[in-house]
Amino acid sequence: MTPITPPPACDxxxxxxxxxxxxxxxxxxxxxxxxxxxxxxxxxxxxxxxxDLAQLCGCSMANVSRHLALLTRHGLVLREVRGQNAYYRRxxxxxxxxxxxxxxxxxxxxxxxxxxxxxxKGGD
Numbered sequence: 001m002t003p004i005t006p007p008p009a010c011d012x013x014x015x016x017x018x019x020x021x022x023x024x025x026x027x028x029x030x031x032x033x034x035x036x037x038x039x040x041x042x043x044x045x046x047x048x049x050x051x052d053l054a055q056l057c058g059c060s061m062a063n064v065s066r067h068l069a070l071l072t073r074h075g076l077v078l079r080e081v082r083g084q085n086a087y088y089r090r091x092x093x094x095x096x097x098x099x100x101x102x103x104x105x106x107x108x109x110x111x112x113x114x115x116x117x118x119x120x121k122g123g124d
Contacts, residue, residue: 030074031095035059036067040095043077047089 016024030036035057042048042056050068054061068088071077076095080087 027074030070030076031098033067035063036071037099039064039067039071040076040090043088043090044096047080047087049085049087053088 038057039053042053048056050061050064053059053068054064057064059067068077068079072079072088075091077088078091080089
């Protein structure tokens with residue numbers, strides 16, 4: 001997988017139409033489930049089939065299949081059938097960039113809280 005160069009930081013979000021904001025929110029909902037994030041992490045190490053992923057996460061194959069179907073529908077995972085098995089891999093490195101930014105944000109947030117400068121209400 002070719003590394004993706006993160007885009008430059010932006011201070012403001014562009015004004016997006018409501019329909020696009022709905023799609024963005026749907027994308028974040030898909031990423032808002034820990035098992036799906038784990039699956040994406042494991043797929044970052046290479047392609048795997050449902051059985052491999054079920055064993056790694058301790059979930060049933062049916063549960064993993066549902067997660068993979070959702071990730072595939074949202075374009076985060078690619079599916080390739082070989083013989084009687086389907087293999088999954090991440091579609092691209094955009095999730096890495098997003099997760100890196102979220103982790104950086106969380107780190108800064110906790111650092112501010114530890115330093116006593118976090119906002120009391122609202123804030124990030």
